[in-house]
Amino acid sequence: MMAATRIRSLLHALGLLVVLAFALFPFYWMITSSLKDQTELLASPPVWFFRPTLSNYMDIFADTKVTTAVLNSLIVAVSTTLLSVVLGTPAAYALARFEFRGKADLWFWFISNRMISPIVLALPVYLLSRQVGLLNTHLVLVLIYLTFNLPIVVWICTDQFRSIPPDLEQSARLEGASQFDIFWRIYLPLGLPGVAVSAIFAFIFSWNELLYALVLITSQGLKTAPVVATNFMSGYELPWGKIMATGTVIVLPVTVFAMLVSRHMIRGLTMGATK
Amino acid sequence: MTSVPQNLSTQLASPDARGARRHHPGYSRWMPFFFLAPAVIVLFSIGIYPTLFAIATSFRRYNITRRADLQDGFPFVGFDNYFAVLHDRGFWDSLLLTGKFYLSVVPVQIALGILIALMLHRPGWGLLRAITRVSLVVPLATTYAVVGLIGRLVFNRDFGVANQFMSWLGVSSSDWLGNPTGAFVAIVVMDIWQWTPFVALIFLAGLSMVPVEIEEAARLETKSPWALLRYVQLPYMLPGLTAILILRSADVLKLFDTVFVMTRGGPGAATDLISIYVQRVGFKVFDLGLASAQAILLLILTIVLSRLYIHIFYREIE
Numbered sequence: 213m214m215a216a217t218r219i220r221s222l223l224h225a226l227g228l229l230v231v232l233a234f235a236l237f238p239f240y241w242m243i244t245s246s247l248k249d250q251t252e253l254l255a256s257p258p259v260w261f262f263r264p265t266l267s268n269y270m271d272i273f274a275d276t277k278v279t280t281a282v283l284n285s286l287i288v289a290v291s292t293t294l295l296s297v298v299l300g301t302p303a304a305y306a307l308a309r310f311e312f313r314g315k316a317d318l319w320f321w322f323i324s325n326r327m328i329s330p331i332v333l334a335l336p337v338y339l340l341s342r343q344v345g346l347l348n349t350h351l352v353l354v355l356i357y358l359t360f361n362l363p364i365v366v367w368i369c370t371d372q373f374r375s376i377p378p379d380l381e382q383s384a385r386l387e388g389a390s391q392f393d394i395f396w397r398i399y400l401p402l403g404l405p406g407v408a409v410s411a412i413f414a415f416i417f418s419w420n421e422l423l424y425a426l427v428l429i430t431s432q433g434l435k436t437a438p439v440v441a442t443n444f445m446s447g448y449e450l451p452w453g454k455i456m457a458t459g460t461v462i463v464l465p466v467t468v469f470a471m472l473v474s475r476h477m478i479r480g481l482t483m484g485a486t487k
Numbered sequence: 488m489t490s491v492p493q494n495l496s497t498q499l500a501s502p503d504a505r506g507a508r509r510h511h512p513g514y515s516r517w518m519p520f521f522f523l524a525p526a527v528i529v530l531f532s533i534g535i536y537p538t539l540f541a542i543a544t545s546f547r548r549y550n551i552t553r554r555a556d557l558q559d560g561f562p563f564v565g566f567d568n569y570f571a572v573l574h575d576r577g578f579w580d581s582l583l584l585t586g587k588f589y590l591s592v593v594p595v596q597i598a599l600g601i602l603i604a605l606m607l608h609r610p611g612w613g614l615l616r617a618i619t620r621v622s623l624v625v626p627l628a629t630t631y632a633v634v635g636l637i638g639r640l641v642f643n644r645d646f647g648v649a650n651q652f653m654s655w656l657g658v659s660s661s662d663w664l665g666n667p668t669g670a671f672v673a674i675v676v677m678d679i680w681q682w683t684p685f686v687a688l689i690f691l692a693g694l695s696m697v698p699v700e701i702e703e704a705a706r707l708e709t710k711s712p713w714a715l716l717r718y719v720q721l722p723y724m725l726p727g728l729t730a731i732l733i734l735r736s737a738d739v740l741k742l743f744d745t746v747f748v749m750t751r752g753g754p755g756a757a758t759d760l761i762s763i764y765v766q767r768v769g770f771k772v773f774d775l776g777l778a779s780a781q782a783i784l785l786l787i788l789t790i791v792l793s794r795l796y797i798h799i800f801y802r803e804i805e
Contacts, residue, residue: 221611221612224606224609224611224612225611225612225615227602227606228606228607228612228615228616228619229615231603231606231607231619231622231623232615232618232619232622234680234683235619235622235623235625235626235684236622236625238626238629238634238637238641238677238680239625239626239629241637241640241641241648242633242636242637242640245640253646254645254646255646256645256646257646257650257651257654258646258647258648258651298525299525299526299529299530300526302521302522302523302525302526303522303523303525303526303527305522306518306519306520306522306523307523310518310519310522312516312519318523318527320797322526322530323793323797324790324793324794324797325530325534327737327789327792327793327796328534328786328789329737329740329741329762329785329786329789330741330743330762331741331743331762331765331766331769331782331785332538332541332782332783332785332786332789333534333537333538333541334766334769335541335544335765335769335775335778335779335782336537336538336540336541336544336779336782337537338769338770339540339544339775340536340537340540355533356533358529358530358533359530359533359534362526362529362530366526391518395522416628419630420628420630420631420632420744422630422631422632422743422744422747422748423743423744423747423762423766427766427770438630438631438632438633438744439632441630441632441633441636442632442635442636442747442748444636445636445639445748452640455636455640456636456637456640459630459633459636459637462630462633463628463629463630463633466628466629466630467624467625467628467629469628470624470625470627470628471621471624471625471628474620474621474624477624477627477628477688478685478688478689478692481627481685481734482689482730482734
């Protein structure tokens with residue numbers, strides 16, 4: 213009896229280790245590949261043990277193409293995030309605390325924006341921004357990224373603001389606080405965890421986006437990191453070490469962020485459908 | 488989810504709350520409008536204007552590389568583009584392939600997801616379980632384009648680690664991305680890697696809703712983990728299943744980055760999912776009228792799906 217329980221427990225641990233390996237393997241393979249030199253990378257069968265080198269990282273940081281791309285991604289992601297929070301939090305406050313006609317419909321509309329495939333909007337946005345001269349600007353990316361980030365901010369913050377006791381608002385009203393004061397001094401500070409989580413989400417989604425960035429930005433100096441990483445894939449002799457180093461630089465900060473908000477990750481992705 | 492606003496609405500309806508509102512001009516019924524307007528106006532103009540533009544374009548012959556179209560000022564052609572799409576084998580094939588892809592990944596993700604959720608739920612090995620749970624976030628946060636890059640490396644014919652794994656199983660190496668079946672399998676594997684954690688975490692959320700007393704009582708009643716799963720745990724996991732089916736179908740329709748980087752839709756049309764196909768018609772062939780018609784049809788499909796999603800999950804708010 214004891215033996216059976218112990219075997220089960222060991223199987224459980226083994227299973228968990230398999231899941232851990234499954235989740236992390238591609239990631240592990242990318243990082244170790246980025247630390248190999250070209251001969252080790254092209255070895256067949258692949259080598260698992262080698263002397264790590266940082267030369268790929270030195271190469272990509274010496275090359276302005278990658279550093280500029282990372283900077284571009286940073287500019288676009290931070291701007292979109294700020295704009296999403298500035299526009300999204302007041303809307304979330306209204307949805308959380310006011311009753312008005314058509315509220316449910318408005319709510320649905322916000323959420324359904326996130327379900328639209330980028331390819332649907334990419335074509336007309338390409339044509340429109342060509343006409344008005346917004347093609348090849350960071351601004352067009354910042355604006356189009358709002359279509360999937362604003363819904364996330366509105367959803368998470370509405371949820372967060374609802375958990376703030378309404379009594380606080382009542383007493384502030386009796387003291388003569390304006391509605392904007394209440395939002396600014398009560399809801400934003402108390403709802404900060406939700407605001408922060410939704411901001412991290414907006415950052416991650418903007419940072420990772422490829423399709424819009426690919427079609428709306430063609431001038432080399434404005435390309436974002438995923439596009440530049442993708443562009444490495446053309447040509448005959450692929451610089452695998454540099455490709456994997458670039459991949460690591462793109463992915464690492466975002467995964468750290470994601471781990472920080474892992475508790476909220478699922479609710480954010482499902483728009484709370486699992487609750 | 489709805490309890491707090493309901494409390495609030497009764498409070499607002501109470502006499503003194505109304506009095507407070509009346510005394511301050513800031514508390515008019517237009518107040519929510521001011522808070523909502525910026526977000527609504529911005530999102531509406533970004534989302535709706537391009538959509539209307541796409542609808543208009545879909546009724547025109549609009550190829551920006553064809554001189555005749557430019558000279559004629561993109562002539563109105565009625566439903567011609569839509570008829571062309573409906574008669575286009577490539578469009579239907581890629582839609583069909585997208586369906587096939589969905590059916591290849593989702594059942595595997597559900598089976599593995601349930602298994603992983605049960606392992607993460609089972610007591611014991613606290614630290615290892617916590618680390619495993621956090622590690623599941625990594626695939627979800629990984630940039631799709633980078634997933635594609637990793638896929639290219641892992642499935643490389645000459646030095647890819649996938650072939651090494653196969654050789655350990657006694658299977659001879661193959662040119663994964665060079666043949667239609669291999670390329671399809673490769674994108675399926677990468678999608679399973681990226682999205683199984685999401686499915687597992689949703690099921691885990693469901694499992695953690697099972698009341699502890701009920702689960703313990705059931706464990707005393709039966710030794711069979713199967714019976715426990717079937718009669719106690721599964722009922723709590725099923726609501727998550729609907730979320731998974733609908734969200735994953737929207738995601739698969741959107742799927743672009745990973746596949747674009749890994750295969751560009753090839754070899755041939757073996758991995759030509761719908762987003763890749765529309766992107767190519769629009770930005771390689773530059774037949775924007777046709778591509779717009781395809782995009783509009785895709786949008787209609789998405790609206791139907793998201794309405795379904797909202798209908799199932801948010802009925803309670805109405």
